[in-house]
Amino acid sequence: MFKTFRISFMLKNTYRTNAILHGIKQLPFIGKLIPDTVYGMPAFKIIAYVIAIIYEISTLLIWKLAYFFFFIALWTMIGDVSRQLQPEFFLHLLIPLTITGAFIHNFMFEAEKHKYYAMMQLNMDSRQFTLVNYFYELAKYFIGFLICGLLFGLILGLHIWECLLIPVFAASAKTLVCAYQINRFKRGKPVTNSSSLLKNGLLLIGLCLFIPGLYITGLLGFTIPRYASWAIIAFVIAGTALTCRSIFSFTEYRAMNKEILSSQLINQMDKSAQRRMIVDRNRKIISLDKNISSNKNGFEYLNELFIKRHRKTLWGNSIIITAVIAGLIILASVVCIMVPKVGSGLNETLMRSLPYFCIIMYAINRGMYFTQALFMNCDHSLLTYSFYKEPKSILSLFRIRLREITKVNLLPAATGGAGLALLLFLSGGTDNPINYAVLFVSICAMSIFFSVHYLTIYYLLQPYNAGTEIKSGTYQVINIGTYMVCFFFMNVKLPTLYFGLSTIAFCVLYCIIACILVYKFAPKTFRIRT
Amino acid sequence: MIFTIEHLSKRFDAKEVLRDISFSFESGKIYGLLGRNGAGKTTLFNCLNGDLKADSGIYTIQDTAGTRTPVPDDIGYVLSTPTVPEFLTGREFLKFFCDIHSGRIKGIRPLDDYFDYIGIDRMDRDKLLKDYSHGMKNKMQMLINIIAQPNLLLLDEPLTSLDVVVAEEMKDVLRSIKSDRITILSTHIMDLALDMCDEIVLLSHGVLEKVDKNNLDNNDFKDKIIAALKEETNV
Incomplete structure (x- = not known):
């Protein structure tokens, strides 16, 4: 029994020690300074072992x-x-x-x-x-x-x-x-x-x-x-x-x-088992409907078949979110009409709530799922063919995909934007009629921004390797950063008009810059990571 | 046509995988690329195919029109694990490919001719590629690369996981298309290399090295190759 305990304790500590060294090697800057042979270097081993023992005691x-x-x-x-x-x-x-x-x-x-x-x-x-x-x-x-x-x-x-x-x-x-x-x-x-x-x-x-x-x-x-x-x-x-x-x-x-x-x-x-699981999961989302076809040609043909065979994944959630938003707006509209007192409170809230829509639009945006599906079921295989990596091919497909991803995300955004404008009207209206347009356009602009954003970072950083693992730290940092910026906007206190106009201006500017960057760099960056 | 690599180098951290490689390949030949595990065969292919940025080196194609840098259309790359867009049917994939290449490839034929050529049954042509067997996916991948008529065809362990019938069919296909292009086939299987290839090239110590057969019979030639590969570990 004691021998078993000794071996299992040593095994656990060896595993933890190596995990600590591996973790240190993954750190930005410091990791680069540590040699690959660190697992065999006594000084590092001892430090990691001490950390492992401290961890073991601390868990007590x-x-x-x-x-x-x-x-x-x-x-x-x-x-x-x-x-x-x-x-x-x-x-x-x-x-x-x-x-x-x-x-x-x-x-x-x-x-x-x-x-x-x-x-x-x-x-x-x-x-x-x-x-x-x-x-x-x-x-x-x-x-x-x-x-x-x-x-x-x-x-x-x-x-x-x-x-x-x-x-x-x-x-x-x-x-x-x-x-x-x-x-x-x-x-x-x-x-x-x-x-x-x-x-x-x-x-x-x-x-x-x-x-x-x-x-x-x-x-x-x-x-x-x-x-x-x-x-x-x-x-x-x-x-x-x-x-x-x-x-x-x-x-x-x-x-x-x-x-x-x-x-x-x-x-x-087991990486190969893991890969098989991912492949199987992604295969299951392909529609088996034999009536699906397309009369288009070239990349439009490829895109149409992709969208039709992935309709449930790409459009399903977007439609559900739209239905929920529409339901909430109808409910709020009825309340506004029936209970005017609640309406006046809602009117005030609506005029201050636009910054919160950054995080809401972030949460409901399907951009990341869209790009994941694109890679797993389409680009993962086609990027191994030379013709698919030609600049002309990359850019034509980027344009088509930008259109599709925008459509998917715009449905709930436009419903929400129009609904908010309607609620503003029903809850007592506003002195400045431009506010109605600003509410609608800025929410649509946020949706377009996220669509462009996710597709751009996908094309510029293409984070996946052949084993469908994310291998780009920058991609993950940008995703966390996006969330943090949206979260930060909840604390911004600006009138709807100013916040809305700044949002629209920022989104237009971002989309222009992002598209220029994709046109300039994607033909070099849109590759399977090795 | 001659494909030339000059001063190609690639290192991963401290490990120099490809070391100032310079080598020329001639059209009409199948080159068997042999090397031990981790020798850098896939790295070499990834560099040539533009999937991996080399640290240094240039590639050129020299033909009757002169010398030029290869463009993506010049290179076809067949991976050991066939990768095909699984949401398309075999016919849809072929139609998409032909659409993209219309006007660029001479003499595009009816799609069924291609399926007949590669040996994919009529009933399988309208199935989703996700339901194709490994061998059928491999055939589709090979077919696309054959239709594209690349000047340089890179084959990474192309026959290893195929059943004997499909493997023999693929060998015949490769032999039939070798005359107009350079084919480089990486493999671990010595007999396949000797059976299929006109030249044997070793990737050892990060450099390419041709092994001359001279007047040796197959067994002596095998021994010579193994001896050369063993030298790598003794360095």
């Missing part, structure tokens, strides 16, 4: 402290819970959250890379490896809960014996869930962990109702009685004592781990 306490403070103690302050009720409130939150946590994040069922290396690649004894690792993590968890339970429990008025029982309860909850999951696996049911649980929509909705409900009832004074909390704790500890044998007697750890790791990790680690 940091997350637990954050958990006890942000999820429990902070709420006693927010709710101004009386001293007398604090222990009950503390247990009211701690017990359900800890039990939920035992299901959502249980070390035994998490897909982790070092587990894959040890059990699948190095063929270590799966039962020994799983149990040794589980009890090592459980010991860390116990210590963290012991320290935090004592610290926060005593501050919030619990008896010391109660504080000492908290880590026993927490560790028992985890182990009881292990026994439950193993029992499910024996009955042929799939093992669940954080990733699979979070993919379960029904469960997510349940959690979204349960957790806020827990806080709301607590803050309203409807807490679980203290005796009931201790009954639950006693039940969990007793349940663990009765069922934990099944963890030791279980022999199918390899099969169970294989299921956990293959469903999530092997695909992540």
Whole structure:
């Protein structure tokens, strides 16, 4: 057992050490200074090893402290819970959250890379490896809960014996869930962990109702009685004592781990499997309708077939967004007419809200999905042919695509812009009639801006390699920057007229510059990254 | 026609993959490009095809009209993993290609003639390319490059993953079109290189080096090539 622990600990640290060195090598500027042979250089290895050990020790306490403070103690302050009720409130939150946590994040069922290396690649004894690792993590968890339970429990008025029982309860909850999951696996049911649980929509909705409900009832004074909390704790500890044998007697750890790791990790680690998954996913979005055809020629022919065979992906969301916007506008219009008081408030809001539409237009724009679909299902293959890389071909297709992407994005934008102008009119109108036009045109201009923006950076930076991975840091930085600029605009306080006119001017200028740049540079930059 | 590479170099960080390569290829011949894993065969092809910017070097085509720099139309590149636009049918892809090249390629024929030539069944011609088998996609990729009539045809491991029947069909196709162009075929399979190629060129130590067969029989020639490739690791 000790040998297994030693090997698995060393393996995890080696993996972490190399991951740290790899991370440092990816840093801008500093990364360039570090040689490729860094993984074999003792000085760097020692530094990374020390960081890995510090990380391991820090995980013992940091997350637990954050958990006890942000999820429990902070709420006693927010709710101004009386001293007398604090222990009950503390247990009211701690017990359900800890039990939920035992299901959502249980070390035994998490897909982790070092587990894959040890059990699948190095063929270590799966039962020994799983149990040794589980009890090592459980010991860390116990210590963290012991320290935090004592610290926060005593501050919030619990008896010391109660504080000492908290880590026993927490560790028992985890182990009881292990026994439950193993029992499910024996009955042929799939093992669940954080990733699979979070993919379960029904469960997510349940959690979204349960957790806020827990806080709301607590803050309203409807807490679980203290005796009931201790009954639950006693039940969990007793349940663990009765069922934990099944963890030791279980022999199918390899099969169970294989299921956990293959469903999530092997695909992540095996690049060719990952590539196959991406290819398969993109193949599925191609329409199989045999009636699709085109009477056009050349690039217009290619484009029309692409749009028709990807209509659901390219136009589907745009149509849904448009329908939602139209629905909201109709609703707001009815409210404006029926309740004039609300209308006057809305009128004032509309005259100040244009800067917020930057982030809204950013969020609903389909530009990035459009360019992704273009690369995955069209350019990825055609860019390997010489004729497709000729400047004339690149520029003709750019023009056609700009038209298409603008159409897709303009539908919801024009609906929204026209709707806002209508709402402005219905809610009391404006002294300056130009405001109606500015609202409509500036929102359409924002939409055109995003369409041009995404297509331009796609043509100028072409971020994908042959394996359909994004390989351009600049592309990612520009995407983050775009989001930050849109976010920043929410704080801009300018009258609609001035903000709208500046937006229109900026968008026109940007589109001109972007098109010049594409015409000048895209024939050189629009290549598959190697 | 002669395709000449002069002083071609390419390095990735500290590793110099192509080292001041100078070499000439003559039309009418199939060149077998051999090299060990990581020798730089794909890098060389990517540089020649303009997918990768070389650190230095020039390429020229010398024909009856004089010497000139190659344009994209001069080069055809067939990858080992066939890449075709999967949202099109075989016929649509061919129609699109012919549309783009109308007026540039002499004697474009009816689409079905091309399918007959490459051996794609009538019932498969109107299927989406995503439903084509690996071999059929490879045939489509090859067909496009044949219709384009490039002066320089680069083939990166073109027959490795094909079944024996398709591989033999492809060999016949390549032999039939070799007379008007330069064909460079990179492969790991020695027998394929000896069977198909008129000249064997090794890419070792970052440079191209022709291996003369002289009067050797196939077995001795193989031994000579392997000995030359082994030298690379002993350096």
